[in-house]
Amino acid sequence: MTALLEVRGLEAAYGASQVLFGVDLSIDSGQVVGLLGRNGMGKTTTIRTILGLLPARGGEIRFCGDRLNGKPPESIARMGVAVVPEGRQIFPNLTVRENLIAFAANRAAVPDPWTLDKVYALFPPLAARERNLGSRLSGGEQQMLAIGRALMTNPQLLILDEATEGLAPLLREEIWRCLSRLKAAGQTILVVDKYVERLIALADAHTILVRGQVAWRGSSEALSADRTLWSRYLGV
Amino acid sequence: MTPTLIVAQILNGVQLGLMLFLLAAGLTLIFGIMDMINLAHGSLYMIGAYLTATVTSATGSFFLGVGAAIIGTALIGMALEMSVLRQLYKRDHLSQVLATFGIILIVNEIVRMIWGAQPVLLNAPEVLSGPVEIVPGFRYPAFRLFLIGVGIAVALLLFFIVNRTRVGMWVRAGASNREMAQAMGVRIKLLFTLIFGLGAALCAVAGALLGPILSVQVGMGESILILAFVVIVIGGIGSIKGALIGALLVGIVDTAGRALLPLILRDLLGRDAATNIGGALASVLIYLLMALVLFWKPEGLFPARS
Ligand SMILES: Nc1ncnc2c1ncn2[C@@H]1O[C@H](COP(=O)(O)OP(=O)(O)OP(=O)(O)O)[C@@H](O)[C@H]1O
Ligand SMILES: [Mg+2]
DSSP states (O other): OOOSEEEEEEEEEETTEEEEEEEEEEEOTTOEEEEEOSTTSSHHHHHHHHTTSSOOSEEEEEETTEEOTTOOHHHHHHTTEEEEOTTOOOOTTSBHHHHHHTTOOOTTOOSSOOOHHHHHHHOHHHHHTTTSBGGGSOHHHHHHHHHHHHHTTOOSEEEEESTTTTOOHHHHHHHHHHHHHHHHTTOEEEEEOSOHHHHHHHOSEEEEEETTEEEEEEEHHHHHHOHHHIIIIIOO | OOHHHHHHHHHHHHHHHHHHHHHHHHHHHHHHHHOOOOTTHHHHHHHHHHHHHHHHHHHSOHHHHHHHHHHHHHHHHHHHHHHTGGGGTTSOHHHHHHHHHHHHHHHHHHHHHHHOSSOBOOOOOGGGSSEEEEETTEEEEHHHHHHHHHHHHHHHHHHHHHHHSHHHHHHHHHHHOHHHHHHTTOOHHHHHHHHHHHHHHHHHHHHHHHTTTSOBOTTHHHHHHHHHHHHHHHHOTTOHHHHHHHHHHHHHHHHHHHHHHHHHHHHHHOHHHHHHHHHHHHHHHHHHHHHHHHHHOTTOSSOSOO
């Protein structure tokens, strides 16, 4: 079986300063993969390059077997990649409802697609705030909206960059519960997060980045067994 | 200074404001979403006026002329975007200003070659040529009322598109965060071309309607373009609502200032001085307004990016 997303030798840079030095990453359909690393190691950069927001200087990105290198972000999104970005990036001048319906699609024609009602059922606070502008939401509500907005495109691959960052503990648990429900429903997910225990409980496999290179990759069992990895690469 | 004079001046101001809105709406979307300063916007306004004049005199129908101008100008606008302007999005503002200024010169020259250097005749349609009595004793030109009506109708249509359709949501999303809009799958190139077409169509409406009042001549786009830029700076770059409010403010302040300031000053300064000073003061009034707004709200009244 070929991987849904296959990244090989990925290199990327901001101007003259190179940030990624040959990142490999592979995600099978239905799998949940964690991408870990300390601050500034290149997790967000990896995601931005996969999304086409930053050009790949070297290496290859394949999605469903198609090469993504050089494709504009909108094409990549329309192929079935959706992101819950760092900082949420809710559209502040769109209402909650508009943030959800504006980009809704089911291009892969999945049999039981996400709808507005389903997203509201998953995140009831959003239903209550339906007519509010994105800018009026609390951090937790924004995070729910960012996830809902991505789900409404019925993506084949869902990418979350620090989705629990800055949330109160209860809300954080809410997000983790939501992610495990998505996993149970068969959603393929790439997750970047700082909460290693939670990530181990959720994901099947992990990749650890150190200064733009893969320092380690392996299963949840291997990562939870080897605590030296945590202190060496993750600083926890 | 009679009440009817004041009412008439306010109506004139609203009418100018609505026409400015037609220009500013496209300009602010292009500036807000594509981060593109397009000086050639005024050229599309001129093209719209010339196409209206030509088709009107060929067919004898002003309304046919307007329809043809809208379609023709929209097509020209889209062609311009796809061929030249698209190359400029990634450049800095100075390059955009220089390149689109170049387009102004080229378009002016082409128009001069086709239509000649003399102003072209464009009259208001027969049915709207007379005045109407709005309330007993108060008469106002029918064509100017028509402009106000069309301005309001187009504004409503635009607000419907921007606020009620998915395309409008993409436009607003693109204005506040273009990259995220792309990451959500918005085909930004196609959207840009459509917005250009829409902006050009609105220019054509303004050019067609102002043509009979002002004058259809080479260079007509430049003076009004400056007003349109003042409008979008006051309203907040990228905001349609801001463009409407800003346009009405500028329209009313400019028109009323020109008509009423000399009258107001006459009691204080005497007739001649009032005419001179009042006129000079009136012409800088909108810039004072702009400075005032920016002092209070540096991003304009309704900035799309916050
Ligand atoms: N826009 C940018 N311009 C220049 N350098 C950048 C830019 N964004 C990130 N970097 C640099 O690239 C490196 C990797 O950043 P990146 O955001 O990918 O890290 P990260 O692993 O996501 O970190 P964090 O956990 O803090 O989100 C860092 O050294 C950062 O300083
Ligand atoms: Mg990051």
